[in-house]
Amino acid sequence: MATYRSIVGHKINNVSSDPAEPLTGQMWYNSTTGTLRALGVVEAWSSTSPMINSVQYRGGGGTPTAMFAAGGSLSTNLTEEYNGSGWSAGGNIGTARYEMGSAGTLTAGLIFGGYNNPPASTKDLTEEYDGSSWTAGGALNTARYSQGGFGIQTAAVYSSGFNPSSLQTDTEEYNGTSWSEGNNPAQARYDVGTGGTLTAGIIFGGGGATAPVVYANTELYDGTNWTAGPAMNTARSTLGGSGTQTAAIGFGGRSTPVVAITEQFDGTSWTEVGDLATARRNITANRSNTGNSEAIAAGGSPGSGTVTLVEQWNISTNTITAAAWASGGALGTARYQIGGAGDLPAGLAYGGYGTSVPGNTNKTEEYNGTSWSEQNDMSNPRGQCSGQHIGTQTAALAAGGTLPGSPNYGSACEEYDGTSWTAGGALTEDSGRSYVAGFGTQTAGVAGGGYAQTGATANSEEYDGSSWTAGNNMNTGRYGASGTGTQTAGLAVGQYPGTGTVEEYDGTNWTSVTTYPAGRFGIYGGMGTQTDSIHAGGSASTTRTTETFGYDGTTWSTRPSLANALSSGASGGTSTSAFIAGGRGSPPGPTAGVTTTEEFTGETSAANITDFTTS
Secondary structure (H helix, E strand, C coil): CCCHHHHHCCCCEEECCCCCCCCCCCEEEECCCCEEEEECCEEEEEEECCCCCCCCCCEEEEECCEEEEECCCCCCCCEEEECCCCEEECCCCCCCCECCEEEECCCCEEEECCEECCCCEECCCEEEECCCCEEECCCCCCCCECCECEEECCEEEEEEEECCCCEEEEEEEECCCCEEEECCCCCCCECCEEEEECCEEEEECCECCCCCCECCCEEEECCCCEEEECCCCCCCECCEEEEECCEEEEECCECCCECCCEEEECCCCEEEECCCCCCCECCEECCCCCCCCEEEEECCECCCCCCCCEEEEEEECEEEECCEEEECCCCCCCEECCEEEECCCCEEEECCEECCCCEECCCEEEECCCCEEECCCCCCCCECCCCEEEEECCEEEEECCECCCCCCECCCEEEECCCCEEECCCCCCCCCCECCEEEEECCEEEEECCEECCEEECCEEEECCCCEEECCCCCCCECCCEEEEECCEEEEECCCCCCCEEEEECCCCEEEEEECCCCCECCEEEEEECCEEEEECCEECCEEECCEEEECCCCEEEECCCCCCEECCEEEECCCEEEEECCECCCCCCCCEECCEEEEECCEEEECEEEECCC
């Protein structure tokens, strides 16, 4: 009989503690726990960043780290791209539609067919994607709509569908230029799950001409003929599907009712595995040809309405914990338009407008990752400090703000040493201002823009630890922007009235670089660097948001949403470990300050060490 040593090449070691980084296939005996241990395989869906737009029936393609999702209900022309962390806007398709077939990759994608309403019509259109823009391809021979399709941009298959009032078995093949007729499958249906390539494809499930008729049967394609495969365990349509002919995965869909069921195909049979966290239909899948060990389930409908929810399927020896915001300890004093500094677990919140005692406050609180504690007050009560993220919990800087009296846009600055506040050098521009975008350190800070006596300003100043020096102006006069980064690599995000302009600072000049995906001001920022940061919440007029976006120095993409819609509070940290505290909640009001704290933790993975038995 073969032994573990003869198979793997080494014996099972006797150790007193688990290896720090165990290898796949390695086994050991832990003498402390008295157990035989190794890495166990985890098969599970995990939550990831939501889509930007709440739509369904999109065409998708690519991999779980490089995917596109195009079109969707009701007849949108929008495209979104997924990079494994979040979603960003891509190039618009030429003809708005939904329920189209799709195939290919992020940089060589393909959509075909679909439905447009209004005007109500099926489509024969094909469009090709290069990762930036869509161009017209050859027209289908039979106009129809149906989620489905598989293959690559230059070798794709579209089978089955609905046109204009009857089910189809029609199969067409695309060579990168034109469509040609192929042999048809046995079952007429539409909204099928798919996977594979032109010469080794698979379709499964699907719907009948009238609801609630759904199918469970599978058919396999060899590039010429279709043959019957084994049936799924649960009949359904409008499901997500990806993988290969011998390693496919199908998830969600419309059965009776909408289901969360996931099944895997190994080339011989279908096996039910872990369910989606949220049952839904009309899902957008990545249609990866890399197997059934990974997949993306994006958007869809839980039965009524649409969702932006995205889940990722993984088979791994690691336990993956999705990035998320979680509730933290409450501030002692409810307030908004607060200044913030530091990180998680060493945060700082100062000033703002109080709720229990309306008006400017000089309250200072420190966070230890669990609870907030009140510290010595600032010398000057001040509000409209939001957007400032200068320094750390033990070396912070408060620049300007609104002082008591109306209006009184202060030039006074204060420095915090972890215990007390002392006077620092005063701002020199505009006779003081509030709502500045502040970033950097206590000895190398920047204050950009803000609200002065004359209104929004573009003035910018640098701090050297004792005094401010005027620098080059921002390109756009603004206030209510959020600042993050350093004195030589800073970022200002958002502005009032919420157009979302983003500018970068290099220590000398400001450069307009992009637009925040959602026009906002009062955004929680200071969480990261110029090229790796997250920004959450904010206001558009009187509406607060839970949206969170990440910035990589070039592109904005979605991140997990806040639990509470908030704006204008304290924040700090990095793109993977951050806090936000206080702010203005919803519905808004003159005394709408809150004590809420939320903490952000990026995605983590840990080895799934499992006990094994010898029997």
